[in-house]
Amino acid sequence: MAQVPQTLDALAVRTWCGLALRALGRAREEIDAINVYPVADGDTGTNLYLTVESAATAVEAVFAGYGTGTEEPSLADAARAMAHGALIGARGNSGTILAQLLRGMAQVLAGGEAGEASHCDGAGLRRALRHAADSARRAVAHPVEGTVLTVAAAAAAAAEEMEGDCGAVARAAYEGAGLALAQTPDRLAVLRRAGVVDAGGRGLVTVLGALVEACTGEAVNEITRARETVRESAAAVAEAHARVEAVSGAGACADGAEDDGPAYEVIYLLEAGDEAVARLRARLDALGDSLVVVGGDGLWNVHVHVDDAGAAVEAGVEAGRPYRIRITHFGAGDVHTGGERPPRERAQRAVVAVVPGEGLAGLYGEAGATTVLARPGEPPASGELVQAVRRAHAREVVLLPNDAELRHTAAAAAEQARAEGIRVALIPTRSAVQGIAALAVHEPERRFDEDVVQMTSAAGATRYAEVIVAERQSWTSAGICQAGDVLGLIDGDVAVIGPDLTATAETLLDRMLRSGGELVTLVVGDEAPESVAAHLETHVRESYLAVDTLVYRGGRQGSPLLIGVE
Numbered sequence: 001m002a003q004v005p006q007t008l009d010a011l012a013v014r015t016w017c018g019l020a021l022r023a024l025g026r027a028r029e030e031i032d033a034i035n036v037y038p039v040a041d042g043d044t045g046t047n048l049y050l051t052v053e054s055a056a057t058a059v060e061a062v063f064a065g066y067g068t069g070t071e072e073p074s075l076a077d078a079a080r081a082m083a084h085g086a087l088i089g090a091r092g093n094s095g096t097i098l099a100q101l102l103r104g105m106a107q108v109l110a111g112g113e114a115g116e117a118s119h120c121d122g123a124g125l126r127r128a129l130r131h132a133a134d135s136a137r138r139a140v141a142h143p144v145e146g147t148v149l150t151v152a153a154a155a156a157a158a159a160e161e162m163e164g165d166c167g168a169v170a171r172a173a174y175e176g177a178g179l180a181l182a183q184t185p186d187r188l189a190v191l192r193r194a195g196v197v198d199a200g201g202r203g204l205v206t207v208l209g210a211l212v213e214a215c216t217g218e219a220v221n222e223i224t225r226a227r228e229t230v231r232e233s234a235a236a237v238a239e240a241h242a243r244v245e246a247v248s249g250a251g252a253c254a255d256g257a258e259d260d261g262p263a264y265e266v267i268y269l270l271e272a273g274d275e276a277v278a279r280l281r282a283r284l285d286a287l288g289d290s291l292v293v294v295g296g297d298g299l300w301n302v303h304v305h306v307d308d309a310g311a312a313v314e315a316g317v318e319a320g321r322p323y324r325i326r327i328t329h330f331g332a333g334d335v336h337t338g339g340e341r342p343p344r345e346r347a348q349r350a351v352v353a354v355v356p357g358e359g360l361a362g363l364y365g366e367a368g369a370t371t372v373l374a375r376p377g378e379p380p381a382s383g384e385l386v387q388a389v390r391r392a393h394a395r396e397v398v399l400l401p402n403d404a405e406l407r408h409t410a411a412a413a414a415e416q417a418r419a420e421g422i423r424v425a426l427i428p429t430r431s432a433v434q435g436i437a438a439l440a441v442h443e444p445e446r447r448f449d450e451d452v453v454q455m456t457s458a459a460g461a462t463r464y465a466e467v468i469v470a471e472r473q474s475w476t477s478a479g480i481c482q483a484g485d486v487l488g489l490i491d492g493d494v495a496v497i498g499p500d501l502t503a504t505a506e507t508l509l510d511r512m513l514r515s516g517g518e519l520v521t522l523v524v525g526d527e528a529p530e531s532v533a534a535h536l537e538t539h540v541r542e543s544y545l546a547v548d549t550l551v552y553r554g555g556r557q558g559s560p561l562l563i564g565v566e
Contacts, residue, residue: 008109008166009119010078012214014063017056017082020210024049025416027206034196037147037188038093038290039261039305044199047092050383051099052207054089055082057381075119076110083107087301088269088324089381093290094200096267096303097148098207100139100294104132122162122169129173130156141281141291146187148200154180155208167216174208174220181205262288262305265328266312270300272320280319287311324375349444349451350394353435354380354402354410357557360432360523367439369400375558379406385413389422396423396448398455400438404430404492425452430492431464432554433521433564458566462521463512465490467505467528467561502532505561506539512565513544520549521564528560 024031024045031045058081062073073081083099083106090099108128109120120128133156137143158176159169184198185191191198209220272280277293277300284291288306295301302322306312309327316322351369355361361371370392372380389397397417401410407428414424425448429435438455446454470485476494481487488496488508495511498504509520520540524533533551540549554562 007119007121008075008125008215010063010073010075012119012166013075013078013082013109014059016211016214017052017059019213020207021049021052021056023206023210024052024203027202031199031202031206034194034202035199036194036196037190037198038144039265043092044094044203046383046387047095048098048200048203048207050091050381050387051086051089051095053381053383055086055099055102057089058082058085079106079109084299087295087299088378090294090301090303091267092265093292093303094148094203096292096294096301097136097140097200098204099301100136100292101132101152101204103294103296104135105129107131107135120166122165125166125169126156126159126162129159129169132156136294139292139294141285141293142289144188146184146191147198148204150184150187151177151180151198151201151204155204165215167212170208170212170215171220174205174212177201177205177208262290262307264307264309264312265290265303265305266309266326267301267303268313268316268322268325270295270302270316270320270322271298272300272316273298276319280315283315284312287315324378347392347394349396349398349448350392351398351400351439351442352385352388352392353400353439354385354406355435356402356432356559357523357525357555359553359555360557363552364435364439367442369439374403374406375556379403379409382409382412382416385410386416389413389417389424390420394422397425398438398442398452399424399426400429400435400459401426402429402432402435404428423448427452427456427459429459431462431466431562431564432557433464433523433562434459434462436521436523436552437462437564437566462564462566463491463517465495465508465512465563465565466559467501467508467563468559469501469527501560502529502535505532505536505563509536509540509563509565510543512563513540513547517544517547517565519564519566520547521562521566522549522551523554523557523562523564524551525554525557525560525562532561 028045028049031048032042035042035044059078062077062081066072083103086099086102090096105128108124108131133152136152137149140149143149155173155177159173162169162172181197181201184201188198212220281291281293284304287308288304290303290305292303293300302316304312313322313325353364353369354372354374355364356374361373364371370388372384372388374380389399399410399414401407410426414426417424427438429438438459441454441458443451466489468487468489470481470483470487472483474481476487476497478494478497481497486498486501486504487494488504490508490512496504496508498507522533522536537549537551540547
């Protein structure tokens with residue numbers, strides 16, 4: 001067996017994140033099945049997975065930044081990356097609390113008494129676990145016992161009783177968390193009625209098990225499973241689902257809760273100062289429940305359940321700059337109202353596409369595609385793509401990543417969806433305009449293989465370009481550009497540099513049409529001049545016979561202009 005240090009260093013943090021991600025991937029369905037509190041919406045396992053995936057991606061990016069040299073990231077670098085990744089990628093109530101737990105640990109590992117040390121010993125890990133549990137409890141407006149907070153506190157208390165290295169401390173925390181998890185039904189009536197343990201706490205036990213393995217090199221013996229009410233067999237998961245539905249039908253969202261709960265879940269990242277966030281907490285607490293505000297140092301993740309989603313977002317606007325806003329409607333006949341919904345029949349085929357702006361999301365949606373919005377600098381993780389594939393609820397799915405850099409992410413998502421029994425074909429579209437071309441020839445009535453071939457052919461026959469503005473001086477394939485220059489890229493390479501967006505776009509389009517073309521597609525972003533679309537349409541009509549032009553509004557898509565020629 002390979003020797004591993006009984007201390008926590010940057011590599012151990014990286015290993016921990018990877019192990020936790022894989023473990024949550026295996027346990028996701030089980031955790032989703034036992035999710036009854038605070039809302040029985042069956043997504044706690046998925047939300048925890050996506051939160052940890054974001055943390056792991058951030059840590060990998062730090063290691064990638066050091067390249068293949070001998071120097072490696074410090075423990076502080078890795079811990080801060082883990083916390084930041086979890087913060088910006090946190091999903092749902094439990095994911096948001098987990099993000100604060102990781103942030104609390106990182107604050108000790110990356111600063112304070114630990115300083116900039118290359119590793120953390122057992123005493124440091126004890127302090128980190130205690131600080132994590134305390135900070136997570138402070139982040140929740142109204143802490144409830146029998147939840148992930150109780151499990152985290154028990155883990156910290158057990159760790160404090162253990163003298164030893166990181167491996168011993170981590171194992172003590174894991175075992176203490178397992179014992180507390182088994183007792184959660186005794187602390188929370190809604191869990192007792194459903195016959196399950198707390199889903200968020202179950203996820204935390206999984207994450208702590210991964211920490212044990214990262215510190216010792218030994219996989220944990222899943223000691224908690226014998227003590228849990230729910231087991232991983234298909235029969236037990238089905239029974240848990242039935243119990244969840246029974247609880248939901250009774251409208252039981254919490255001890256003493258009324259039958260009806262808030263209609264919306266609102267989550268957003270927020271740039272704001274501490275005083276503004278304190279006022280925001282008070283306002284959101286008056287608007288709804290399940291309020292969790294995590295973060296610090298000017299960046300926060302806000303989660304709340306409300307009836308007035310607009311008011312929750314407006315409160316964020318008053319406090320600072322909210323972005324990555326997600327609003328989920330629990331819906332009529334949902335877990336709050338207890339109404340029964342017949343199972344929806346699976347469609348035979350669906351298209352899932354990544355799109356760079358709200359305008360294109362609407363266009364793709366009108367064409368029947370399920371969309372994943374990719375904001376500038378915030379590419380979706382593979383878990384988000386898997387969620388979209390599940391949301392499409394089809395036996396066969398065509399996946400359009402619409403970005404060359406998302407190809408591996410999309411491939412991982414496709415592989416996971418196939419493991420769940422969904423037939424997935426990945427078409428390696430590198431731009432949204434290639435996706436438009438593929439979607440235009442999509443015919444669900446065709447045989448799956450024939451449809452994929454036709455869509456792939458249409459995408460491949462579409463040359464793509466984009467117009468962007470340079471942020472800094474740089475060497476390009478077309479020469480040196482300065483900050484503020486307009487760059488025209490064809491197939492990902494800079495082909496034109498100019499001072500004016502409209503003129504550069506015209507030159508770029510001419511270069512593309514020299515080799516022929518029958519249809520020009522323009523996707524105009526909010527950053528482009530109002531006149532650019534009309535100017536280019538007129539230019540094509542007057543200069544190129546028998547070439548048609550289609551114009552779409554992309555909204556905030558990152559690039560002022562996308563161009564497709566087919």
